[in-house]
Amino acid sequence: MSARILIVDDNPTNLKLASDVLRSEGFAVETAQDAEQAQRLLLQQLPDLILMDIALPGMDGLALTRRLKSESRFSHVPIVALTASAMRGDEERALAAGCAGYITKPIDTRAFGRLIGRFLAAGGS
Amino acid sequence: MDVPEDVGTVEAELARRLLWDTPDAVVAVTAEGTVVLWNAAAEALFGYTRAEALGRRLAELTAVPEHRGEARAPGTAASEPAEPIFETVRRRKDGSLVHVNVSQRAIRGAGGGPLVLSTIKDVTPLKVLRDAKLLEAQFRNLLESTPDAIIMVNVTGRIVLVNSQAETVFGYPRTQLVGKPVEMLLPERFRAAHNAHRGSFFSQPRTRTMGAGLDLYGLRSNGEEFPVEISLSPLVTEEGTMVMSAVRDVSERLKAEQKFRALLESAPDAMVIVGRDGRIAVINSQTEKLFGYQRAELLGRPVEVLVPERFRGNHAAHRGGFFAQPRARAMGAGLELFGLRRDGTEFPVEISLSPLETEEGLFVSSAIRDATARKRYEQGLQEANRLKSVFLANMSHELRTPLNAVIGFSEFLIDEKAGPLNAKQKEYLGDVLNSGRHLLQLINDVLDLSKIEAGKMEVRAERFPIRRAVDEVCTAIAQTAAAKGIAIRRDIGEAPGEVTLDRQKFIQVLYNLISNAVKFSNDGGEVWVTAMQRDGALRVSVRDRGIGIRSEDLEKLFVEFQQLDSSAARRFEGTGLGLALTRKLVEVQGGGIAVESERGQGSTFTVSLPLQAAARGAAPEPST
Numbered sequence: 001m002s003a004r005i006l007i008v009d010d011n012p013t014n015l016k017l018a019s020d021v022l023r024s025e026g027f028a029v030e031t032a033q034d035a036e037q038a039q040r041l042l043l044q045q046l047p048d049l050i051l052m053d054i055a056l057p058g059m060d061g062l063a064l065t066r067r068l069k070s071e072s073r074f075s076h077v078p079i080v081a082l083t084a085s086a087m088r089g090d091e092e093r094a095l096a097a098g099c100a101g102y103i104t105k106p107i108d109t110r111a112f113g114r115l116i117g118r119f120l121a122a123g124g125s
Numbered sequence: 126m127d128v129p130e131d132v133g134t135v136e137a138e139l140a141r142r143l144l145w146d147t148p149d150a151v152v153a154v155t156a157e158g159t160v161v162l163w164n165a166a167a168e169a170l171f172g173y174t175r176a177e178a179l180g181r182r183l184a185e186l187t188a189v190p191e192h193r194g195e196a197r198a199p200g201t202a203a204s205e206p207a208e209p210i211f212e213t214v215r216r217r218k219d220g221s222l223v224h225v226n227v228s229q230r231a232i233r234g235a236g237g238g239p240l241v242l243s244t245i246k247d248v249t250p251l252k253v254l255r256d257a258k259l260l261e262a263q264f265r266n267l268l269e270s271t272p273d274a275i276i277m278v279n280v281t282g283r284i285v286l287v288n289s290q291a292e293t294v295f296g297y298p299r300t301q302l303v304g305k306p307v308e309m310l311l312p313e314r315f316r317a318a319h320n321a322h323r324g325s326f327f328s329q330p331r332t333r334t335m336g337a338g339l340d341l342y343g344l345r346s347n348g349e350e351f352p353v354e355i356s357l358s359p360l361v362t363e364e365g366t367m368v369m370s371a372v373r374d375v376s377e378r379l380k381a382e383q384k385f386r387a388l389l390e391s392a393p394d395a396m397v398i399v400g401r402d403g404r405i406a407v408i409n410s411q412t413e414k415l416f417g418y419q420r421a422e423l424l425g426r427p428v429e430v431l432v433p434e435r436f437r438g439n440h441a442a443h444r445g446g447f448f449a450q451p452r453a454r455a456m457g458a459g460l461e462l463f464g465l466r467r468d469g470t471e472f473p474v475e476i477s478l479s480p481l482e483t484e485e486g487l488f489v490s491s492a493i494r495d496a497t498a499r500k501r502y503e504q505g506l507q508e509a510n511r512l513k514s515v516f517l518a519n520m521s522h523e524l525r526t527p528l529n530a531v532i533g534f535s536e537f538l539i540d541e542k543a544g545p546l547n548a549k550q551k552e553y554l555g556d557v558l559n560s561g562r563h564l565l566q567l568i569n570d571v572l573d574l575s576k577i578e579a580g581k582m583e584v585r586a587e588r589f590p591i592r593r594a595v596d597e598v599c600t601a602i603a604q605t606a607a608a609k610g611i612a613i614r615r616d617i618g619e620a621p622g623e624v625t626l627d628r629q630k631f632i633q634v635l636y637n638l639i640s641n642a643v644k645f646s647n648d649g650g651e652v653w654v655t656a657m658q659r660d661g662a663l664r665v666s667v668r669d670r671g672i673g674i675r676s677e678d679l680e681k682l683f684v685e686f687q688q689l690d691s692s693a694a695r696r697f698e699g700t701g702l703g704l705a706l707t708r709k710l711v712e713v714q715g716g717g718i719a720v721e722s723e724r725g726q727g728s729t730f731t732v733s734l735p736l737q738a739a740a741r742g743a744a745p746e747p748s749t
């Protein structure tokens with residue numbers, strides 16, 4: 001069974017890009033445009049990995065990550081930041097919030113699937 | 126023999142004449158010292174007329190008040206003078222003193238009472254000659270060897286000896302000085318007071334500075350006045366007490382002092398000069414303004430009055446440290462320093478200290494600058510810098526968001542993930558992709574440059590092998606080079622095995638230079654990469670046989686957005702920032718970059734880097 005990925009991103013175009021690339025690589029993808037929607041989906045079914053945009057309206061990606069990491073039923077799900085915030089310190093902040101990894105936009109569509117596969121392997125071990 | 130009866134009268138008349146006309150002063154006093162006889166010579170010698178003198182006590186008229194103990198008052202031992210002939214000093218009506226030779230005799234007066242008859246000779250000039258002879262013999266050599274003008278004066282105020290420095294300073298030959306009242310060397314207006322001061326000096330002779338704290342002047346033979354400093358010392362000789370004055374012409378020093386003061390006043394900073402004892406010796410008017418004190422309120426006070434209470438304890442110890450190792454330096458380098466105004470308010474200061482050698486010893490001169498404006502400016506700058514960082518971070522984020530879609534979807538399409546494309550579609554999508562990537566590079570370069578310009582570029586020096594770094598870059602470019610049939614040749618045999626540099630920046634520099642070389646080479650060409658150690662530095666050259674650069678364009682090469690405006694150059698992509706960034710990445714590690722090129726013959730870029738770069742810290746800042 002293919003791995004299930006939840007992508008959280010408020011920008012619909014970028015959401016579409018990430019989903020389509022991952023789907024083409026054989027992943028099962030669900031999407032959310034904000035923290036609220038993401039939390040609703042998480043209550044229905046737990047994904048194998050969450051790709052988390054950081055700049056979100058309302059609760060931002062880092063706050064959502066911290067919340068999920070603090071709850072035992074979600075804390076084991078690896079979260080990887082996927083963000084256009086690429087200044088020094090951004091990665092450190094993401095890792096400090098509990099992210100397992102940090103991918104900057106623009107993404108490399110040719111390496112994206114492999115990269116996610118590696119995070120899944122690391123998170124699943 | 127009969128004596129004519131008028132003979133007695135004639136004799137009396139003759140005696141009276143003789144007494145009146147004799148060149149010596151003749152004075153008779155009663156046992157109580159009252160003058161009963163006063164001839165014309167006495168009038169001339171002492172300045173009192175007969176009418177003024179008769180009936181007065183002689184001591185009142187001629188005794189030198191300061192010398193009563195030393196010289197006998199006339200007439201006190203009237204009946205039996207112990208020493209009938211003696212020499213002493215007497216005072217004239219005008220206060221000046223004379224040396225006199227006195228011969229005394231007791232006689233019986235007409236009324237039968239005892240009288241003392243004195244014959245008094247003025248021996249002042251003789252005395253000067255004697256004094257001079259004595260002093261000459263004893264002191265001449267000594268006096269000539271001192272730098273000051275020396276003038277010796279006896280108790281009558283007559284100059285008895287001068288050295289040649291005195292002749293030079295005052296402009297008289299000594300023959301014109303010896304025997305003259307010393308007041309001739311003073312400006313008219315000081316002479317009367319000087320007479321009185323001289324008397325008091327002889328009454329309490331001790332070494333001291335004349336008129337301490339007063340402005341004293343000498344008078345040269347040409348009428349010119351000049352500032353002097355005088356020190357006086359008594360000299361007890363067998364001819365009596367004399368005074369030796371050492372006179373120093375301080376015109377030059379005063380001029381130098383005035384120059385120094387003018388210099389202090391012209392300084393933009395408050396200048397405070399402090400002695401070893403920590404007391405303020407000199408300030409300029411900027412100090413008055415800055416601290417709100419009047420000059421008189423500060424001079425002589427401990428400098429700590431200008432320092433806030435909480436810093437005073439350490440201040441004295443630091444001053445000791447400065448005097449132990451006096452050299453110019455910034456005070457409390459790296460510390461926040463504060464000054465204290467008269468009204469109790471504090472303000473930030475910058476202080477630089479320098480030692481000041483003077484005749485009176487070592488002083489410390491401190492230049493104090495109000496740092497309020499600088500602090501405010503720096504805070505403004507910091508805020509501006511923070512806003513700039515925020516702006517750059519936002520800009521980077523906002524540009525990357527759409528670029529993600531542009532680059533991502535064109536890549537996805539070119540890879541035919543959304544279905545097959547024809548050749549034209551593929552070509553155009555390739556153009557979109559390249560443009561997107563170009564834009565991304567531009568953003569990254571701008572961020573890098575802004576970091577360097579803000580001085581935020583961090584240097585993380587680490588030890589790494591050169592060979593592996595060169596290999597890594599060549600591998601990354603290999604595919605692009607191969608596509609153009611370009612061979613990259615390496616010669617790193619003379620390179621040091623390892624260097625301590627910022628590895629990531631080194632790689633970035635090398636990558637920029639080699640990919641430029643590949644870009645500007647013709648298909649099938651060659652690019653040489655050479656690394657060697659020369660003069661204790663690492664030198665890396667990248668040479669191509671490409672289109673080259675016109676000599677007039679060489680200067681613009683390393684300047685931002687100065688892509689060379691030639692049709693050939695425009696064929697190739699570049700952000701116009703690459704070489705500017707490369708140069709800065711080299712410079713931030715303490716290196717330099719140079720280029721040699723000839724149009725049509727290719728270019729050689731040479732980077733020199735230290736084998737060990739100094740690490741440079743930076744606060745967390747925008748990074749790409």
Ligand SMILES: [Mg+2]
Nearest residue numbers: 010053055056
């Ligand atoms: Mg977003």
